Amino acid sequence: MAYPYVSDHEVRILSKHFGDPLQRRVDTYVERGGYGALKKAFEMGPEKIIDEVKASGLRGRGGAGFPTGVKWSFMPKGTGKPHYLLCNADESEPGTFKDRELMRWDPHQLIEGCLIGAYAIGAQHVYIYCRGEFFETNQVLARAVEDAYARGYIGKDIMGSGVDLDLTVHQGAGAYICGEETGLMNSLEGRRGQPRVKPPFPAAVGAFGMPSTINNVETLCTVPHIVANGGAWYRQWGTEKSPGTKLFCVSGHVNRPGNYELPLGFPLQKLIDDVCGGMRGGNALKAVIPGGSSVPIINAEEVSRCTLDYEGCVAVGTMLGCASVIVMDETTDVVKQVRRMVDFYAHESCGQCTPCREGSAWTARILRRIEEGRGTEEDLDTLMDTTQQMVGTTICVLSDSVAAPVQSSINKFRDEYLALIRRGERVGAA
């Protein structure tokens, strides 16, 4: 037993050194084979790296699951403009805590991934946009970057390859929306962290108006392993469409919450029962949010059918997202849970788009009223209707994230809403 909890079911590639403070040191990292993939990458050249990443089937770990190799190939060539690789380390999705762990236990793994990615897309500068509240993580990263510069892994003529790369860690100021890729770019540039209208897409006009690619921390951490071992090697885990391993952040009413690196396609029920040691106090499972708070909630029956890969989650009407599994037992008040999430989104809405700005706060207020026993049945229809109006009508998908938990919980746990409404009616609160 090490790092809070580990399980025999795990395939620990990215998380191999979680819990080992020595791994943060550049010496240890290099002793254990670190920066070998970078050296190999320089020998391979950008195109072969992109081919290898394509072959691995690696999909973006930030939530959308877009194939990383394909994304890299969108970067224009020969524009004469500076290119940027941005690493999205603004991990703020409620329930998610994988990037933080990747950065604080194994910062050089991320740096190596960033450098390989930057080299592959022809970028000269990498920005790691790290969430503002991650004080310790920021310090660990800053130290690691300093060490890597000192050892010549970042900077001019890296390891005699003739390649120049720079890397900057940028500490955010604490806004969920800055984790949206274009909001992140605005924030990085010193503007309000508001998502931009697409098109133009970042590969054409990104950070500082230049072609940019943005990848999640976990995605970039995977890259050195793929470069070192090959795309085919990576495909030995996971499913055909969702290959490889993934960190699952399990929180909520399980006996052993934590980060678990599992092959994609792992059954959700097994994750709860075997990996996490079952439900707290032997309670019955009520609901799970499998991919961070923005994805639809699923009930116990759906949990039993759900496999943790991109397709498996879609099959039960939800999404894998960033694989933040929030487990709720029978004691959970679903309405309160949803209201708290919507409160979060209402607080974090950037305020640009009307449906999100007004809709999220309005939804939160209606939910609060229902929770306090002053709701009516029509409120549920209003909620379904207004949240539907928030889907697909805004610049980014924060507004869709409000709709997902509200609509799915009303559909699946309508009884709980009605119970609160009826109770309110009985005591005459409405």
Place this chain on the structure above:
Amino acid sequence: MADMVKVTIDGHELEVPKGTTILEAAKRVGTEVPHYCYHPGMSSPAMCRLCLVDVEGAPKPMPSCVTTVMDGQVVHTQSEKALANRQGVLEFYLVNHPLDCPICDMSGECNLQDYVHEEGRKQGRGREPKRVFGRDDFGGDVLFYGDRCVMCTRCVRFMSEVEQDDRLTVVERGNRSVIDTFFAEGLDGTNWHGNIVDICPVGALVSKDFLHKARAWDLTHTPSICTSCSQGCNIDLHTRDNLVQRIKPRENLDVNGWWICDHGRHDYEWMNRGDRLEAPLARDGSTSRATGWKDALRGVLDGAAASSGGVRAIASAGSSNEDLGALRALVDALGGGEIVYRSARAADEIPLKGYPTLARRRDLAPNTTGANLMGMTRVGGDDATGGLEGVASHEGVVIVLGDRLDDVGADFGEKASLYVYLGTHDVPGASAAHFVLPVATHAESEGTFTNREGRVQRFEPALQAPGMARPAWLVLGALTAERTGGGVARTAPDAFAALGSTVPAFSGIGYGDIGSRGAVVNESVSLTGD
């Protein structure tokens, strides 16, 4: 053509240049897609989400203000989907809107009011308390009612992109977002901030000057031209009870775009003055006698017939082309003579950085170009004083049109055998005049000005001239007709046509062809450059 694309909007097929937005293309088939944040003079952040339209094949509704048309695209702005979407967005706008239309200055010309009436839900569903921001003084002429704001950020973008003086910003986020100023002085000291009141689609930004003065539906809008400088900005005079209540810019992309400066915007009180000359005065030394037009004109003609020694005249660069042309014609009919004018010039230009062809010009008169084209000579200093010595000592006929003669003594024109003063007010400098004739202001008459680039632009009468005051071109034209036995121009178009027959620069321009963007005179006018 390679750079044209075919698009179908609401069943109308049309060809538009590549790069045209759906919203702009829809305008061409007569469809105004409702919008707040989009403004043709600024960037489009596509954040109001009201202009979302239904594009066939697109997975989501598309913001028409930033989505450019693609060949073969089929767009529906009135489909069930598009209407349902607008209804939904409009409902969101009302979640926190105070609906204080009865006390809101914007009521009657408010886009939120219009859109909700046209396409909104008939019954509200909001039961929650609304958030309250209250009122803020933004400095300058602007008051901010935060609760009414729809967060379109047009004002923020105007200040940063057009005036290019970042004075406003959005603070906070989510539905706590509110427009605010950076420092205590707010908009004080900026010269174009009045425009943010115009472009505010709701009553969030209102003018202190116009606050609670009139309801929008009681105002009559009359197209006019700003007389504050030689730029010739197109404006509308908004009047009620024969008083100008406010000035709003009128779009003319060749001159002022959508904007006017704050000086011009507030330069209307003089049009409302009540101490006007209302009847022709026959004056003999210290006694003045109000008379009728017939007697007054007969007296002027008799006096002119008895005079010798030629004619000298003082004009004003604030008079219309028609007035100046009629003066020229009369002076010529009386035997010819020099016409001078004085006009004020500011020390510096005040440019609007984001609209390079627009500035408050140094030349503070609206028709200097017209006066110059008619062979009149500018005299005096930049404060519009001095330079009248020649006229003051003239012993023949002296005619003054429009100049207020603030810097001359009561003995001005004493030596003249006939001194006729045409103006809006009786002034000390007209004490020695034989006849003081009341004329209408440009706000009370029809006519044209020629701006600094030689663009002839029309204005229309917004107010009723007081008493017996008449347009100067009519008074002067009647005198000329009587003197020469020729025909008299009874309408402004006639007066302009008469001008065209004598001043070559104006020949070839038909009054009816001037249109809403003006017509440039047909000889190269040397720009004064200020």
